[in-house]
Amino acid sequence: MxxxxxxxxxxxxxxxxxxxxxxxxxxxxxxxxxxxxxxxxxxxxxxxxxxxxxxxxxxxxxxxxxxxxxxxxxxxxxxxxxxxxxxxxxxxxxxxxxxxxxxxxxxxxxxxxxxxxxxxxxxxxxxxxxxxxxxxxxxxxxxxxxxxxxxxxxxxxxxxxxxxxxxxxxxxxxxxxxxxxxxxxxxxxxxxxxxxxxxxxxxxxxxxNTWSRGRLTLWGQLLQRARLERAGSVCFCPVFLEDLRKCSALKEDLEGFVEQLRRLRGVHVAAVLREDSPSSCKFSLRSYGSIDVRAAAARLGGGGHRNAAGGTLRADMESAGAQLLAAIAEELDAEGVA
Known part of the structure; x- marks a missing residue:
């Protein structure tokens, strides 16, 4: 061969x-x-x-x-x-x-x-x-x-x-x-x-087998903060710069976190919004099956794949969170997902 x-x-x-x-x-x-x-x-x-x-x-x-x-x-x-x-x-x-x-x-x-x-x-x-x-x-x-x-x-x-x-x-x-x-x-x-x-x-x-103590602490706090939206079909978690400082964690310690939110029963889309500066945030989206989070990300200038996407929003956390959840809701509505 x-x-x-x-x-x-x-x-x-x-x-x-x-x-x-x-x-x-x-x-x-x-x-x-x-x-x-x-x-x-x-x-x-x-x-x-x-x-x-x-x-x-x-x-x-x-x-x-x-x-x-x-x-x-x-x-x-x-x-x-x-x-x-x-x-x-x-x-x-x-x-x-x-x-x-x-x-x-x-x-x-x-x-x-x-x-x-x-x-x-x-x-x-x-x-x-x-x-x-x-x-x-x-x-x-x-x-x-x-x-x-x-x-x-x-x-x-x-x-x-x-x-x-x-x-x-x-x-x-x-x-x-x-x-x-x-x-x-x-x-x-x-x-x-x-x-x-x-x-x-x-x-x-x-x-x-690479976790730091800071990552463990950060994930513990964020899992408590994560909240359900849209009758439980969306799990959303904001991450502030202060969270990283208090936990002695790095941005890279968030790698894989959004996938954990997707594990919650009934969740179609998991979303993490990370503050990079007072006027800039990055978001990560995950889904299962036919639900297209890339299309939701594209509504905000982002991109990626059908079940894994992301992007950057030039806004403060409150405004960025509202924009992100609205884009997810629009895409779920377009796909006929409750």
């Missing part, structure tokens, strides 16, 4: 096109969206491994760095948090898990006009921001899944640190293989990597 035989037919053309695009690059910035999660980090790492196998010079860029819960994760190079003193003069960029320049951060976004760019993403909402090549595939569960197919098209075995990077992204964006995007393609790809030595159980352990 050739390695490309592991690529599902519907992804094969895109994977081969991206592998060729990578071959045409050099002096490359490899980056994803700001505040990278596991899929962003895994996709960036996988792209770095592919570029290294091709003999390309690259640098890993992450703003403002990787979150603490990924301290165990090995990247294929130093993680640069600024472009002020790059190890070479960048000529190209591979942009991952992100479809809008603003989500790359101001520093990298400002450099895009002078770079040859390739964009790989699995979010709905656009055709890509690369000026050389784009592969936007919303049917993929994770950008790391797409990078697995690029690696296979480049004739790389999915083993070792490359497999770990891909598995990290898949675990993150499928909710540990629990979300509706856990397709047969995802399971087949994961089974292949496990068969060739990828330790999923160890990776899950390293991801989950």
């Amino acid at each position: 050739q390695r490309t035989d592991l690529i599902p037919q519907k992804f094969r053309q895109g994977a081969e096109r991206m592998a060729q695009a990578f071959r045409d690059l050099d002096q490359v910035i490899v980056a994803a969206h700001v505040n990278p999660d596991g899929d962003a980090a895994g996709a960036v790492a996988a792209a770095g491994h592919v570029l290294r196998s091709m003999g390309k010079e690259f640098m890993v860029y992450a703003q403002p760095g990787l979150p603490g819960y990924l301290d165990f994760f090995s990247m294929p190079g130093v993680v640069h948090t600024t472009l002020e003193h790059p190890p070479f003069k960048p000529r190209c960029a591979v942009l991952l898990d992100c479809g809008e320049p603003d989500r790359l951060g101001r520093e990298l976004a400002a450099r895009l006009p002078e770079l040859v760019t390739v964009n790989i993403d699995h979010h709905l909402g656009g055709d890509g921001m690369g000026n050389a090549a784009n592969w936007v595939e919303p049917t993929a569960a994770a950008t790391a899944q797409l990078m697995a197919y690029v690696a296979l098209a480049a004739d790389l075995p999915l083993t070792g640190e490359l497999a770990t990077a891909i598995a990290l992204g898949i675990i993150t964006d499928t909710g540990g293989f629990c979300h509706g995007n856990t397709s047969a393609d995802v399971l087949y790809l994961t089974a292949h990597m496990v068969e060739h030595g990828c330790d999923i159980a160890l990776l899950r352990e390293r991801l989950e």
Whole structure:
């Protein structure tokens, strides 16, 4: 069997096109969206491994760095948090898990006009921001899944640190293989990597056994604060900057919290609104099944996936909360959900 035989037919053309695009690059910035999660980090790492196998010079860029819960994760190079003193003069960029320049951060976004760019993403909402090549595939569960197919098209075995990077992204964006995007393609790809030595159980352990005391305290307080709206079909929880300070917690300690609210019986949509400043808030939405929280997020300028979405609101917490709950209610009404 050739390695490309592991690529599902519907992804094969895109994977081969991206592998060729990578071959045409050099002096490359490899980056994803700001505040990278596991899929962003895994996709960036996988792209770095592919570029290294091709003999390309690259640098890993992450703003403002990787979150603490990924301290165990090995990247294929130093993680640069600024472009002020790059190890070479960048000529190209591979942009991952992100479809809008603003989500790359101001520093990298400002450099895009002078770079040859390739964009790989699995979010709905656009055709890509690369000026050389784009592969936007919303049917993929994770950008790391797409990078697995690029690696296979480049004739790389999915083993070792490359497999770990891909598995990290898949675990993150499928909710540990629990979300509706856990397709047969995802399971087949994961089974292949496990068969060739990828330790999923160890990776899950390293991801989950990382809580700080501050995170435990914060979650306890927030679970008491969470409230039900719309006759129990929506669970909403605001998170203030003061909460983080009092609990000695970080923003990244909220990772996974919104999923817990979705577990409450009768809840169709879970929503967390986090204060970033007195006039700016970020929201995260989760749902099950056919309920489209991406559409609710889009009403507020956000985006994401059908069952997982988010965005930013330029407003204080009171106003942002009212806007968010109104957008959720409008979408549930449009879908005929009580």
